[in-house]
Amino acid sequence: QKEVEQDPGPLSVPEGAIVSLNCTYSNSAFQYFMWYRQYSRKGPELLMYTYSSGNKEDGRFTAQVDKSSKYISLFIRDSQPSDSATYLCAVNDYKLSFGAGTTVTVRA
Amino acid sequence: DAGVIQSPRHEVTEMGQEVTLRCKPISGHDYLFWYRQTMMRGLELLIYFNNNVPIDDSGMPEDRFSAKMPNASFSTLKIQPSEPRDSAVYFCASSQDRYEQYFGPGTRLTVT
Numbered sequence: 121q122k123e124v125e126q127d128p129g130p131l132s133v134p135e136g137a138i139v140s141l142n143c144t145y146s147n148s149a150f151q152y153f154m155w156y157r158q159y160s161r162k163g164p165e166l167l168m169y170t171y172s173s174g175n176k177e178d179g180r181f182t183a184q185v186d187k188s189s190k191y192i193s194l195f196i197r198d199s200q201p202s203d204s205a206t207y208l209c210a211v212n213d214y215k216l217s218f219g220a221g222t223t224v225t226v227r228a
Numbered sequence: 229d230a231g232v233i234q235s236p237r238h239e240v241t242e243m244g245q246e247v248t249l250r251c252k253p254i255s256g257h258d259y260l261f262w263y264r265q266t267m268m269r270g271l272e273l274l275i276y277f278n279n280n281v282p283i284d285d286s287g288m289p290e291d292r293f294s295a296k297m298p299n300a301s302f303s304t305l306k307i308q309p310s311e312p313r314d315s316a317v318y319f320c321a322s323s324q325d326r327y328e329q330y331f332g333p334g335t336r337l338t339v340t
Contacts, residue, residue: 152327163232163319163331164271208271212327215284216261218271 123147124211126219134227139196143209143219146190152212153185155194157205158221164208167194199226232332234320240338246308249335252301253322261321261329262295262305271319277303278326310339 126143133139141155151172156164170176173187184193192209208221233252241247253260261276275285280297288295292311297303307314315338321329 154327156331161334161336163321163333165331166328169327214326215273215276216329217273220270 123150123217124209124219126209126222128220128222130223130225132225132227133199135199135201137199137226139194139199139203139224139226141194141196141207141209141222141224143192144190145192145211147211147213148187148190150211150213153183153192154210154212154216155181155183156208156210156218158208159205167207196224199224201226201228232320232322232330234318234332234335236335237333238336238338240340241310242340243311244309245339246306247310247314247337247339249305249318249320249337251303251305251320251332253303253320254330255301257322257324257330258300259323259326259329260297260303261323262303263319263321263331264316265319265334266316274305307337310337312339315339 124145154169155167157167158164168178168183170183170185173185176183180197182195204225206221206223209219210216235250262274265271274287275295277297295305317334317336319331319334321331323329
């Protein structure tokens with residue numbers, strides 16, 4: 121069983137819509153949860169990370185962790201064409217394990 | 229800071245040849261990671277170093293792969309001999325605390 125499962129999409133939304141991305145993980149011992157954004161032909165860049173359960177907000181981005189259901193989410197409000205990218209979730213105990221990534225296209 | 233620097237950005241080589249990928253981490257970062265990304269397998273950790281010492285190489289696919297970190301500002305990933313199935317994008321990342329990892333631009337390797 122993979123440590124992190126993520127629907128690869130693709131996901132296409134109109135500009136201004138809310139983008140909702142989700143992952144599930146297998147090991148309840150994980151404490152650190154990350155979201156990376158990867159533009160085409162670029163390296164992944166860290167968007168945000170949360171420790172344990174709860175929400176974290178950074179501008180238009182909100183990350184949520186529900187440890188009871190082993191579910192992590194990323195929401196992008198007021199999406200922009202510049203948000204078009206692949207979003208990867210990751211969990212970290214002593215090393216990062218990545219989901220497959222969801223490709224998002226925001227249509228102008 | 230210039231960020232993580234990788235070279236070359238693209239490498240095309242023939243099967244059986246030796247390939248060396250290079251990485252310069254962000255100054256002050258004690259952790260260095262090598263990843264491989266393919267469409268089929270996604271992003272996989274190959275090996276990571278802490279203070280120049282290899283800590284976990286369980287992701288290295290086989291003996292053809294080796295990695296070194298002779299000092300805090302330089303690391304190499306070597307494939308010898310290379311095979312077509314090694315074609316992928318190889319990323320180097322560094323971090324201060326093992327959690328917030330900063331990735332380089334990657335090396336796109338094609339083995340024909």
